[in-house]
Amino acid sequence: AQSVAQPEDQVNVAEGNPLTVKCTYSVSGNPYLFWYVQYPNRGLQFLLKYITGDNLVKGSYGFEAEFNKSQTSFHLKKPSALVSDSALYFCAVRDYGYGQNFVFGPGTRLSVLP
Amino acid sequence: GAVVSQHPSRVICKSGTSVKIECRSLDFQATTMFWYRQFPKQSLMLMATSNEGSKATYEQGVEKDKFLINHASLTLSTLTVTSAHPEDSSFYICSALARAASTDTQYFGPGTRLTVL
8 A cells, every 4th residue: 555654743943944744655657746835724735746757856946865775765855945945845645556546644734934 | 747737726615515526637637536635734635536427436435426427528527526425524625647658647736625514
């Protein structure tokens, strides 16, 4: 079965500093990995995805994520955080060949302090 | 990116009434849409998978007679909360699956805040 863990409920970072939001996953087959961001009272916005190829994936708003197969991780990163990046971040995985469902992590709340 | 709309964005209703929420994929066709429920400060809970032209697949514990899903076209799925009660108050989010050569990606609607008095 697929599963996603986001070990940190909350991440605080100062504006201008690099940020990392962690995600680890478990799948039986090949993982398709996604990051979404949710602003208050809004739906989720797609940030980026990993399918295959280069382990470093670049996405929207300056975010990137690094796929690490040996560590089964897909951490979200940004070199310089903005206050406007403060939101709830969800990691999701889809196990290719095991249906259409995406499994979402519990979410990590990112607070960027001015 | 692909755009998904949801209507209404907010609804307040009396206990016992029914509420319909629409989910539309605006610039792509979606044979599959998903309906989620999100409680405060929690992750998304998948309620059902909606496939165009066929019956929805409900997750365990979700009452199909209470949460009616209709996916009548490739761009529209509706969720009807029948005989709503205060415990049905929640944030409901739909998503549409955009198919691509490499992999599918879910695109989400903005959500509907349902409050049942």
